[in-house]
Amino acid sequence: MPISEYILLTLLAAGGVALPDGSPTAAAPLGADAIVQPNGGASSSASIGQQTPKKETSRLKRLSKTRHGRKGKTAQHRIKPDAPKKDGGKRSGNL
């Protein structure tokens, strides 16, 4: 292969370069920076479901509720101080 053809093919493979005969430029590949993380978040008015933006996960909240259910606690019991809601349920560090 002539060295000039080799260089051309290498450049094309590397992401594109205008061909000497004026034929279309090969497109450069889209890299990771094509996806951008903007400032801010998704507003609650957008269709983002029921996510409550807390530092804790709703999954843990659900688990903590299930724990009460398994124990069959009454409403009276639930007002006692082992009712984990957020912050990782009972392991949340609620002292």
Add this chain to the structure above:
Amino acid sequence: MDQDSINESLPPLFAGWIAEVLGGPIPRESRATCDDCAMCAHGEEQQGPQAEFFDPVIKCCSYVPVLHNFLVGRILADDDPAAEAGRSSVKNRIKDGVAVTPLGLGHPPVFSLLYANSNNAFGRSRNLRCPHYLEDTGRCGVWRHRESTCATWFCKHVRGSVGYAFWRQSLHQLLMSVENDLARWALLELALDDEALRRLLAGESKPQSDSITGEAIDNRVDRESYGRLWGNWLGREGEFFIECAKLVNPLSWSDVLSITGPEVRAWARLTQDAYRDLTSQEIPHTLKAGLMHLVRITRDVARVSTYSAFDPVDIPSSVMESLHYFDGRPAGDSLASIAAEKGIRLDPSLVRKMVDFGLLVPPDDSGEALP
């Protein structure tokens, strides 16, 4: 140490332990920029929907940290003049006595109630602001001794869901387990009397988030209950916390493992697994499009939210229109079809990022509902 330089690192006590667990550095979360909050509106964004942004005088500090006894002691014993404001804020919490027990400083009941039942208040309500937040600098007064939740929470992760899985779903759980176990161990080591121990372990110190007494609403402390919780250490609370810190400070990770229970060992293993994922660039062999919420769309760009409403991503239309090529076949075949039919090439780094943010998932992904 300057806050900037340890922004993405752990507090010194945790850092030493976790270095032993992981055996390598944790990649920097450079998108979560505390001093130039990425959740606050900048420039033209201030004209946009403000519900998408945090209040710059609150940022993510709308959370009252639970400070376990040994962390309280470390703050009280930190004689750095720069830590004075944070130290004073902790002394104030102790003096108030609200949710103050030998286990540490818990959530005040009013905070728990509001935090658990508020909507879209995180980062926006000044009433939820942390008592250790420094208004003049916008920084944290107890940064060097912050607890597991604050130490592992980032609004945005460089690697999206992979970072979240490491920090929040693994390391956070590990550190919480360690905190809980060591705080209880300290009670035993310092010979808290049996009656106080019984009440603490029975959970009498925990705040309520679904009901609250009038006394608690007014942040008044039932001194009788308070005294029973403190037992033989009543009146020497500050001294107690400092003694807890003296017990925990010299512990190595192997010491921690010998004190704590199997839950800590289990979370340590899972944290190691998550760390391997965080430090790997491997792309699954086969991929399909994942679940996402469309936040907004223009002719050129779609903003979608996947693993977290705090961390949406803007995707070029050309990439969005290529997602359907990922239908469970080998990713290489999908990329070849996209190149042949749409005339665009997706670099492996872009595919990796799409996987990180859940835009592409392995075909066997359960399709679990978005948070």
